[in-house]
Amino acid sequence: MSLLHSPPGSNAERSRAYNRGLVLGHVRRAGASGRAEIARASGLSTQAVSNIIGELVAEGWLYQAGRRKGGRGQPAATYAIDGKAGVAFGIELRPDAVLCAVIDLDGQTLHTARTAVSRAAPEHVKPLVQTLFDTALAETGTPRARVLGAGVVMPGPFGRTGVSGLSTELPGWDGIDAEALFAEALCLPVTVENDANAAAMFERVSGVATGLSSYAYLYFGTGIGLGLVSDGVLLRGAFGNAGEIGHIPAPYQGTLRPLEEIASRMALTARLRGSGEAAETVADLERLFGERHPAMMAWIEGACPALSHAIHILENIYDPEAVIIGGALPASLLEHLTRTIELPAASISNREDRTRPRLLAGTAGRMTATLGAAALVINQTLTPSLALST
Amino acid sequence: MSLLHSPPGSNAERSRAYNRGLVLGHVRRAGASGRAEIARASGLSTQAVSNIIGELVAEGWLYQAGRRKGGRGQPAATYAIDGKAGVAFGIELRPDAVLCAVIDLDGQTLHTARTAVSRAAPEHVKPLVQTLFDTALAETGTPRARVLGAGVVMPGPFGRTGVSGLSTELPGWDGIDAEALFAEALCLPVTVENDANAAAMFERVSGVATGLSSYAYLYFGTGIGLGLVSDGVLLRGAFGNAGEIGHIPAPYQGTLRPLEEIASRMALTARLRGSGEAAETVADLERLFGERHPAMMAWIEGACPALSHAIHILENIYDPEAVIIGGALPASLLEHLTRTIELPAASISNREDRTRPRLLAGTAGRMTATLGAAALVINQTLTPSLALST
DNA sequence: TTGATAACTCAATTGGTTTGACTTAATCCT
């Protein structure tokens, strides 16, 4: 019997925290709103919303944005989020570097930094992250109290004990409770996720998935990953390792091969190297795509049917509002892929009443996952759940 | 902008309903439990649990089961669920028949019935279901007040308006709000799902998924369906049509074909018909499998790699605790399939620390979905969520 | 027998929402 302790019980305080999140989330999604409007949307009484808004204004989260015009009755005083009222700190751990970012409640990027490291062992990383955090606060002029929490992106598989055999790509982190380590180092609530999940959240907080609540996100990191968002919440699977889409078989020249051997940055770089091009950075890839390098175009030709296959599977299994592709590829290339990938016809997503494309290009670039780490925290404050750790 | 109204705000009453569900759920999963134990597991105070238990005992949901022995301190008085305290009514609508079932909180089947119909149009079905409900109550001697709700299984796609093009297999139900219709007819809260989702829930409430909270369920109906359970809750996708796994391409003799053309009852029946066997019922299939009919064995040989492929995909995308296969096939055949399907090695589910098999055989038989319809309701009362309609 | 331990209860307190009566500010209608 798995002794997963059940979600926490509810009491007055937790209700308040939950309802505050509801109000903030509504204002974030719908823009400046009046009390009555929020009350109707949330099922709370106007009085409750009024109390909560009073509190949020006093604490600086909301400010009065204006008044509605037109219509009968007294015009509503509308309130909007002060984006600067809260920020989130994102950390990405890679074998050769530690990246960090700060984004605010609006999803605006306030700060990014990259530090190369020779060893990513916990004892090296911990003080480094503390320094990075202090620097980030100083540079953005953010008081510590305004930091909602920290998100951490690192290669899985994650700590749910004894996943022997599969060891992490990050030396020295096997069996380490990263969440506790960073929570202690930064004195903040910490969320740990893989790159794809984090990047998926960034799209929701400030990218192309704004307004979506159930979607699938294909992330080009080194390999290829998948983030699944359901009702605004990430699916993590039973052991926290959901989204290993790189392993699934995809068609390639008449055979089936793991998707990541066909449609990943790894595969692309290998192919370019084969034709004598060393493409280390996103800028390199952009240039090579710009000049329509034959090896690049050959990779695209192979990747598109494989991605189409993956999308077909995702759509039919998951029925998302959209599938998004993003990550460490140049924007031009992602754009090209969304135009070139042929969407399967035999799909429940192929419906007439769609208002949005089935396939979208997400944020491009090497920092997506780092920004996503911070976005995890923003999303949590705006999409409350009783299971929330904060 | 999708105006999905946000989840309802929390107040004292909703908190209580939620916490009651938490207590009931704990007792259901862990067996007879003491107040303090439940308090620790749920994060509530003993006093809160005490009050809730008092209420639940007064209302007949719980009864005192005994006292713990041994250990220091005062022995805990333990409480257990009275399975008979609540029942759920399940309805399955098919083009040629209406099935119904009653199960109790323990997941025990109290009643099943099948009525052939010539037309399954709403105006015919509604009075029929009312009669079936009354008969079921009378036969099981259940007072109306003990019925927690009704679950309805019917072919999708579901009502989220205007899914033109895709029309339901059930004539006359296009654009009908089945939930409202049955809620009004039976004066009960109603949940509508597809067959695979419902059957998946039956496994959780009384079958092989007891104690699992994240798993994937492959359902053999006419075609093949998928139910995904995540943290005890069904994933429905953005438009309520998640789980259309029958459309995904699977390997068959060197080519890729839709899974349901290879590994479904439809495919099996077609193949048997091709060799002159009319297999209409599960019993027919059982006989043919018992005598190892060549057409049956050929189907199995083709279906196994295709199912293995599907399982590979599910495991790597969802990271479930287990994959379950069940539905309208004979138990012996399902058993055989779980033994014969080769589980992919390149899977995150292929871990050393597993305590449970990766692939399990679920409940077999033609009534699985009907029982699942009822199980939906039982699961809701035992796995509380703030979003709950009740 | 006594002390430690744990489960449980009682009564008061606390936190938060709802309810209902009232005020304010705009448009509509005559």
Add this chain to the structure above:
DNA sequence: AGGATTAAGTCAAACCAATTGAGTTATCAA
């Protein structure tokens, strides 16, 4: 212009349910 209507919002009291802290009871261990 002026009253009716409509809607937003406030105030204070009532209400609901969880927590807190002190006290009781039952068992084991020394």
